[in-house]
Every structure is written in C-alpha cells, then in structure tokens.
Amino acid sequence: MIAPDDLVCLKAIALLGGLSSAVSVSSQSLAQELSISPQTASxxxxxxxxxxxxxxxxxxxxxxxxxxxxxEENLRVEYAAYRRIFETHDRHYILEGELISGLGEGRYYVSVEGYASQFSDKLGITPYPGTFNVKLSPSAIETRRKLDAMEWIEIEGFTDHDRTFGGARALKCSINGYTCAILIPGRTHYPEDIVELISAEHLRDVLGTEDGSAVIIEVTR
Structure with a gap:
C-alpha cells in the first residue's frame, strides 16, 4: 500500500508527463509543485x-x-476509487470479441483449493476446470479499461506445499445469461486485449462455441 504523501507526489509526477515518458524533475521543482520543502520532496x-x-x-x-x-497501477486504483464515489449511476458494459484457446494452465489453477474455495465463497462460482478465453475486438479494449473503475473482488495469494500462488482480482459478468467472472492475475503486463473467464458451466459446450466464435460479455454494476 502506497503512503498517502507518496501518492500525492506520484500523481504530481504523472501530471507532469511522467506516465508516458521520462520527465525532468528536481527536488526543487517538485517542492514548488507540492508546496513542500526540497528536503521533503527528495x-x-x-x-x-x-x-x-x-x-x-x-x-x-x-x-x-x-x-x-x-x-501506474496504484494511480489506477486511486482513479477507480474516485470514479466509484462520483459515478453512482448503474453502468452496463458490453465487451465483444472472439473465443480463443488458452495455454492449458487454467484447468490446473482453477482447481487448486486455495483458489477454488475463494471463487466459491467470494463469487458464488464453483468453477468448471478450465478458463474461457476471449480476444477482444479493438473497439472493446477501451471499454475493458473502463472496467477498472468498478469494484473488483480480491482473490488473495497463498502458499501451498511450499509453492506460492499469486493473487488476482475478479469481476462478475455474464455471457448469454450464464454467470461467469473475469479474472485478472496479479502479475504485471497482462495483455489488455485478452479476457480470461471462469464459470460453473463448461461454456464452450453450453454456448456451442469454438475458436473464432463471436462472444459478447456483459458487465453490469
């Protein structure tokens, strides 16, 4: 968790352009920007x-x-919190894409007890062993970014038999009326055009889809 004073400083650097490129920042210039001493800025x-x-x-x-x-991730968390404060109306988002095959890792991970029990307790989903992977259309990527402002459910990391499993966050959604959840692993640089979902159903079977099939994901606040 970032300290509040550090967050203010980080925001100032981002506003100066530091989010997209390296910007010239001295302790003196930052101190003036934040109305603090150069020593504190340093x-x-x-x-x-x-x-x-x-x-x-x-x-x-x-x-x-x-x-x-x-x-950037810490700034996005802060941004999402403010959006939840000021945007209180219901929101409905549509993500369009096509079904793709995953790497086969989802079957193992959703079956690990430390994850499966949290999916059941926090999401109300006893997941089918495997994930449903969707490659978003270019127009859906911006909509996907807007989902960061919603209230995601934290899936905590844990250790099992001396192996460490990382955390993730989940957001409930639906496909053709079937309840599912988008999962975002805690690792960095996760592709923003790929959405990985879990469901109690074997979605490929109940939806009659195969790789390349069009998929529409609905998310309602």
Whole structure:
C-alpha cells in the first residue's frame, strides 16, 4: 500500500508527463509543485523509487523520472476509487470479441483449493476446470479499461506445499445469461486485449462455441 504523501507526489509526477515518458524533475521543482520543502520532496522521491513506483536516471541536464508499471497501477486504483464515489449511476458494459484457446494452465489453477474455495465463497462460482478465453475486438479494449473503475473482488495469494500462488482480482459478468467472472492475475503486463473467464458451466459446450466464435460479455454494476 502506497503512503498517502507518496501518492500525492506520484500523481504530481504523472501530471507532469511522467506516465508516458521520462520527465525532468528536481527536488526543487517538485517542492514548488507540492508546496513542500526540497528536503521533503527528495525524501518522497527516494521513497517512491524504493517501492518501485518510479525510476530515476541522471542526464547531463539533470534528473529524469518515469512512473513505473507498479506506480501506474496504484494511480489506477486511486482513479477507480474516485470514479466509484462520483459515478453512482448503474453502468452496463458490453465487451465483444472472439473465443480463443488458452495455454492449458487454467484447468490446473482453477482447481487448486486455495483458489477454488475463494471463487466459491467470494463469487458464488464453483468453477468448471478450465478458463474461457476471449480476444477482444479493438473497439472493446477501451471499454475493458473502463472496467477498472468498478469494484473488483480480491482473490488473495497463498502458499501451498511450499509453492506460492499469486493473487488476482475478479469481476462478475455474464455471457448469454450464464454467470461467469473475469479474472485478472496479479502479475504485471497482462495483455489488455485478452479476457480470461471462469464459470460453473463448461461454456464452450453450453454456448456451442469454438475458436473464432463471436462472444459478447456483459458487465453490469
């Protein structure tokens, strides 16, 4: 969890352009931006670097700062929280794409007790062993990003027989009236054009779909 003061600093760096590229940031300029002392600004930069929220490089003309993937994820969490505060109306999203085959890992992971029990308790889904994978159409990718503002359910990581399993987050949805849930693993750089779902049903069978079939996912707040 990022400290509140560090989050303010991270937001300031992002507003200066650090989310898309390296920007020139000195302790003095940041201090002026945040109305704090240069010493405090320097400490916050060090803290953000130590927690992998930013990366810093020195050039001939000064210090350049970039917001990392971890930093961006923390900003998105904050952004999503504010959207939930101010956007209280019901929202209905449609994600269109086509069915694709996964790597075969889903069958194993959804059957691991540490995950399966959480899917049952938190989502009300006793998952069919396997995931239903959809490659989103280009127009659906932006809609997928909007889902980050919704309230996802945390699937906690755990250790089982000396093996560590990472956490994930889940969002309930439906396909042709069948209840399912989108799963986003906690690992970084997960493809944003791929959606991985679990369901109590063997969706390929009940929907009569195969690779390349059109799929419509509905998400309602």
């Amino acid at each position: 400490r916050r930069l060090i803290s953000l670097e130590n927690t992998h929220m930013i990366s810093r490089t020195m050039r001939g003309d000064g210090q350049y700062v970039t917001v990392t993937q971890t930093g």
